[in-house]
Amino acid sequence: MTTEKDFQISPIVPEAIAHNSKTLFNYQSLTASIFGVGAGILGLESYIGFLFYLICSIVAALFFYTLRVAPSSIASGKAPFDTSRYFRGALEFWTGGLTGGLAGFILTWTLFYGLVRA
Incomplete structure (x- = not known):
């Protein structure tokens, strides 16, 4: 069991970071599917569709x-674009959605492209 002293020594709580990462993953998956719908309805093909994504x-x-992230980072005096307090790393935050949501994007992109063009 963690004590108050442990939180003072290391204020980053692993459970909170896991929750934040899960929330970010859900957001990225949902938006990737929405972007796929948009690309399919617009009729984008090939590299233009991936550039859109x-x-x-x-x-x-x-x-x-x-x-x-920004409102709480500014309030705590952290540097801009520093996500290390809330996520495992900056790479996970900024680029995790590109690979994690790609399958959902392609799936909905091809589905709606086929529905609109059929």
Whole structure:
């Protein structure tokens, strides 16, 4: 059992980081599917569709950062774009959605492309 002294020594709680990572993964999976719907309805093909996914994923990560991470980072005096207090690392936060949501993006992209073009 962790004590108050343990939290003072290491204020990062592993359960909270796991919860934050799960929330981020759910957000990235949902937005990847929504981006796939958008790419399919727009009729995007080949590299343009993947470029659409890349740009939308970056915008979604910035949106999530500004709503969830930035206000508490600014209040605590941390450096901008520092996510190490809430997630396992910056790489997980900024690029985790690119690989994690790619399958859902492709699935919904091809589904809606086929529905619109059929």
